[in-house]
Amino acid sequence: MSAGTEILPAPSAARTEPDPLTHWRAVLARMGEAATAAGRDPSDVNLVAVSKQQPWEAIAPVLTAGQRVFGENRVQEAAARWAEPCTAIPDLELRLIGPLQSNKAVDAVALFDVIETLDRPSLAAALAKAIQKAGRAPRLYVQINTGEEPQKAGALPAEADAFIAAARRDYGFKIEGLMCIPPASEPAGPHFALLRKIAARNGVQRLSMGMSGDFGTAIRFGATSVRVGSAVFGARG
Numbered sequence: 001m002s003a004g005t006e007i008l009p010a011p012s013a014a015r016t017e018p019d020p021l022t023h024w025r026a027v028l029a030r031m032g033e034a035a036t037a038a039g040r041d042p043s044d045v046n047l048v049a050v051s052k053q054q055p056w057e058a059i060a061p062v063l064t065a066g067q068r069v070f071g072e073n074r075v076q077e078a079a080a081r082w083a084e085p086c087t088a089i090p091d092l093e094l095r096l097i098g099p100l101q102s103n104k105a106v107d108a109v110a111l112f113d114v115i116e117t118l119d120r121p122s123l124a125a126a127l128a129k130a131i132q133k134a135g136r137a138p139r140l141y142v143q144i145n146t147g148e149e150p151q152k153a154g155a156l157p158a159e160a161d162a163f164i165a166a167a168r169r170d171y172g173f174k175i176e177g178l179m180c181i182p183p184a185s186e187p188a189g190p191h192f193a194l195l196r197k198i199a200a201r202n203g204v205q206r207l208s209m210g211m212s213g214d215f216g217t218a219i220r221f222g223a224t225s226v227r228v229g230s231a232v233f234g235a236r237g
């Protein structure tokens with residue numbers, strides 16, 4: 001280091017806004033600690049960085065630093081933001097984590113590598129049709145409404161087995177995983193345990209569960225991917 005640079009403050013010290021890169025590294029470290037504490041291999045848990053409603057200035061440094069899996073909850077917003085980066089960065093993986101209307105199935109199939117919110121027969125039919133037309137098949141997760149909240153998307157726990165079986169039988173879907181969003185007002189652990197139980201009895205391998213506030217708990221309950229937004233990028237606008 002030259003004498004001249006020694007007296008300059010580190011760039012991050014002068015910043016008051018959140019620093020996504022620092023937060024991203026901290027989240028990865030906490031994920032690793034949670035996995036190790038649970039006796040799991042840290043490499044078995046992936047970070048889905050939830051970039052919905054975040055400014056590109058917050059996303060770009062994390063993308064540059066090597067984050068490759070991003071979650072979005074709206075098809076149009078995601079397409080506007082990611083269509084170009086997707087062609088430039090072949091190993092970028094985009095995941096739809098928000099509810100999907102059947103009339104957007106074609107656009108969703110064209111853009112996303114993973115759709116985590118398959119939750120009803122009409123959407124399964126629309127996706128099957130879109131996949132056949134596009135000659136491109138996103139990997140699929142079934143969303144389960146573990147808290148049985150009326151306003152929330154997801155198949156009900158009692159309907160999950162039949163729905164998964166029908167999706168496999170009627171469309172040949174390979175269901176990669178299950179996803180849930182526990183009720184905000186309840187401890188998340190029992191919901192994560194329920195999702196794991198439904199996955200186990202249906203022979204489904206992967207679990208998308210855990211967000212900024214509870215990803216450590218989710219990893220303890222077997223999450224294979226966590227969806228973390230605000231803890232990486234800061235509060236949404």
Ligand SMILES: *Cc1c(COP(=O)(O)O)cnc(C)c1O
Pocket residue numbers: 050052073097098181211212213227228229230231
């Ligand atoms: C927004 C969102 C997240 C991320 O939430 P944070 O609390 O910001 O980490 C995760 N999953 C889903 C389905 C979301 O819609």
